[in-house]
Amino acid sequence: MIETTAHPAPGQPSAPAGRKMDTVIRAAWQLFLDQGFSATSMEAVAKAAGVSKATLYAYFPSKEALFASLIVAECESLQHDLPMPKLSAGLSQALREFAKQYLHSFIDRKDVAFVRIIANESGRFPALARLFYESGPEATIRRLSQFLEEARAAKLLEFGDSTEAAKQFLSLVRGELPLLIVLGLNDLTDEIIEQEIEAGLKFFLKGCQPCA
Structure with missing residues (x-):
């Protein structure tokens, strides 16, 4: 099962609201769209968002978990x-x-x-x-x-x-x-x-x- 910030596993923190996380999401979106999933690394996302890799991995334990959170967020936006x-x-x-x-x-x-x-x-x-x-x-x-x-x-x-x-x-x-x-x-x-x-x-x- 893929963990997402919308449905975190026990012990996993929920993604914080705020400007920093918004920046992470926007950076990840752009990189995935520009480069595709395989060519995008978590290191690249952290660099583009201006956060440390430790911060990124604290909320998204893997690239799949980050992408899954984007899927949930995008689908919720479309339903809205x-x-x-x-x-x-x-x-x-x-x-x-x-x-x-x-x-x-x-x-x-x-x-x-x-x-x-x-x-x-x-x-x-x-x-x-x-x-x-x-x-x-x-x-x-x-x-x-x-x-x-x-x-x-x-x-x-x-x-x-x-x-x-x-x-x-x-x-x-x-x-x-x-x-x-x-x-x-x-x-x-x-x-x-x-x-x-x-x-x-x-x-x-x-x-x-x-x-x-």
């Missing part, structure tokens, strides 16, 4: 920027807004680069990949499935398993856009994003429309 849909906005509009925020999370080039690093290291460090999936994509699916359950309770939708319905919705509204972004094959415009969302939303609602 992806608010739960509200039925009061209307079913279609609530799903539409959720889809927009969800897709825009793929467009940020920093996030794309971060996912590439995790994918590149997944063979050597599968726990990092699992941590990212559980903290990011799986958390998004859980939150959306809760909303879909609310919509079903209000007799606005019909479907089988809410988790599978959430996966299907996200697949429909994103289409191939994330793949194109990761491969650098497409510069997305708001118009293209909206077209993809509307097509996916229409197909999803048609399949889940309750019988009259």
Whole structure:
């Protein structure tokens, strides 16, 4: 199990809040993005952050633990920027807004680069990949499935398993856009994003429309 500052092992101190730790996090982020996981050393992070190696290792016992903490922090930030849909906005509009925020999370080039690093290291460090999936994509699916359950309770939708319905919705509204972004094959415009969302939303609602 990889220890993180968000979930420290017994006896491990929690990361302190404050300017020094913020500097460490920013330095680590930049180095991982610029050089990749393998080429980044803890010594380089300490030097870039202006802290001693002893201080860095006191809070992050390994490079994997440091990277795991960055994964948790980034996924929590993304979830914060992806608010739960509200039925009061209307079913279609609530799903539409959720889809927009969800897709825009793929467009940020920093996030794309971060996912590439995790994918590149997944063979050597599968726990990092699992941590990212559980903290990011799986958390998004859980939150959306809760909303879909609310919509079903209000007799606005019909479907089988809410988790599978959430996966299907996200697949429909994103289409191939994330793949194109990761491969650098497409510069997305708001118009293209909206077209993809509307097509996916229409197909999803048609399949889940309750019988009259």
